[in-house]
Amino acid sequence: MKKLPIFLLLISLTFSAAAQTKKDKKLSKMIHELVQGFNGEVGIYVKNLKTGKVVEYKGDSIFPTASMIKVPITAGLMNKVAKNELDYQSKLTYKDSLLYAGEDILGSFKDGEQIALGKVMMLMITTSDNTASLWCQSLAGGGAAINELMAQEGLLNTRVNSRTPGRSANQLKYGWGQTTPREMATLLTKIRNSTLINPAVSERIYRNLIRIYYDSQALSQIPPYVQVASKSGAVDESRSEVLLVNAPHGDYVFCIATKNQRDMSWEPNNEGWVLIRSLSKMLWNYFEPGSNWQPAAGMESYRN
Template sequence: MKKAIFFSLLVFALAPATAQKTDKKLESQLNELLKGFNGNMGIYVHDLKKNRIAAINADTVYPTASMVKVPILAGIMRKIEDGELQYHQTLTYKDSLLYAGVDILGSFKNGEKIELSKVMMLMLTMSDNTASLWLQTLAGTGTRINQLMDSLGLRETRVNSRTPGREAFRTQNGWGQTTPREMALLMEKIVNKEVVSPSASERMLRILGRNYWDENAISQIPADVFVASKSGAVDATRNEVLFVNSKKNPYIFCICSKNNKDTSWNEETNEAWVLTRKVSDLLWKYFNR
């Protein structure tokens, strides 16, 4: 009998102090917004004040598009923390690093110098793909980054591109893959100073707070509110993850989509982007009414 009582007390002691509850009212409003969307969309929201969540297809795997740059950032910070790289060290750009497109770094001449910190800025602020692929290599390739994600308890968040053994996943999901819940959780771990180290997490949060691409979810949040974010888009996928540090009620949310019928690139009219703005507007008003 005593053993049974002790076991029950032990289980109680090990249980989370504040278990998350589902905000059914918010979930219902989000479901209403998603009705009729021509594609597959998932959303995960965490109310950091009341520790409540809303989740719609939150554990479905989606292509990351450029959201993969958050795991790459974590991988680079791990290398800096271990002393294998220095935040302000000088790097030499080579033409072989070029990823064809309209990237700023891709316009560099062979042999030009640039600080690692500025390459990191280009990856997150401008979503520069040449910078991102260079940093992916410097971080130890997707293999090492994926090991780091696994150590954080993220089982689906993976780099696929240029990563041995991930070829089939790349064919299906492109550069990387994640779920809305996991990408939001990665952001939350950064906010809680749990990724690499407290100082590394703080630096990551500052970098993520300098997003040039601010015309969708971010556009619905007042300009004087700190937002850390990363978006990503390819033809049939539009994603965004945000930490919104509202003084009244901070929250984190991630919205992902795939198989979108509307693959246009008009910011004002693309169906997924329009819906992203509506979701962000709903969340801001819901948490700050």
């Protein structure tokens, strides 16, 4: 019997798994109603990890990742660490040539200053530092090496585009990176289940993902005493966020991404951010009925 090429086998397995997925019809109706009238394209994937029930709305459509690409970059870097090609405790020397102009913490370093690799990774995830992220992408072997790891993990559409040979057309369309809501949620689930690369690597990545500075969108709709692993992303025409919530009644994961938004503002009432907060609130109340939790009055004044 002739063997299928690996990419056809992965596609076959993906569709086979999708066919066996249990659907949450009630939540699906709620989500379809929530996205009606949105001025742009939106994709959503939700999975209750306790029951296995799934809801998706264009969950396999490709969207820009913006800063969500920093999760695959982290995976690529930790893959190098796992192979003993990099030392997590090693000291790195910052150079002015690494600067990516903006408000980054790392970009304020002086040429020749030293910083631990682990701290650079922390800055990439916790404060979404772009200078740190591009440095990490390079240390991971570049976009090509990260994309190869994503392919090995069965993620067919999650790719780094920027500074990656052969990806210029994709970069023009999607920016720094691209993914689908299903794949980004799957990646976080692999990390949660300790199946990405190895358990120690997964745990290290997960610990980084629960320490997020920018918590004004989806995270703001979940009680601060509930642990959440997450990463958000935003560019003018796109808003996105992926979360894995360690909720009292069972973990759930979701990813929401938009593109071609008409509203390109950077105010808190941006239509994409409003939708993200609304979805997060809906899911918390759905999976944790009776919690009656609400953000404290005045929290809007402390938005990051």
